[in-house]
Amino acid sequence: MSTLIKNARIITAEQDYTADIYIEKEKISTIGNDLKIVADKIIDASEKYVIPGGIDVHTHMDMPFGGTTSSDDFETGTRAAAFGGTTSLVDFAIQSKGTKIREALDTWMKKAEISTVDFSLHMIVTDLPEAHLEDMNEMVREGVTSFKLFMAYPNVLMVDDATIFR
Structure with a gap:
């Protein structure tokens, strides 16, 4: 789908200037004056600002904690984000103790399938035996760029010093 935003x-x-913006396959491809491009959708933005969407790098969608779950899931939370001008977010994917870190990523990717906005994931690591280290390397190759380890919340999120060192 293509979109042409005029004026x-x-x-x-x-x-500070006025121009047309042509978007093709969800990416801005051309900015110019009085573009003569055929588009699937045309928006007249006369006298309106066009700004990039916001990025929220710390969200908790459908997150279980302390016997409760956060109030927003990927459907409601990302819809609210989009209405507020946020077009990308980074949510926390939480590994449960005793499970593989890969399972946590797969679980959060499934939850996020209904996301209205672009997303990425921080991985919260709660259990990291030597055998799971290769899973982390694979996740980095797949685009996971951050892993969070806690020194708080004993018996829930906290890891020991040896795990952090490893």
Whole structure:
């Protein structure tokens, strides 16, 4: 799908100007004046600002903790984010003690299938025997860029010093 946004007010660090924005396959491909491009959808943004979407790098969607679960899941939380102008988020995928870290990632990826916005995941590691280290390497190759280990919340999220060192 392609979108042409006409007459958008664009503000950058150096300029404040009006132009058209052509979006193809969810990426901006052209910015220019009076673009003559056929698009599936045309939006007149006359006298309106066009700004990039926000990124929320700390969310808790459908997160179990302390016998409760966070109030938003990927359906309601990401819909609310989109209405507020947030177009990307990074949620926490939590490994339960005694399970493989890979299982946690797969569980959160399944939960996130209904996301309205783009997402990525931080991995919370609660149990990391030597045999699971290769899972972490594989996750990095798949795009997981951060792993969080807690020194708080004993018997729930906390890991020992040896695990952190490893």
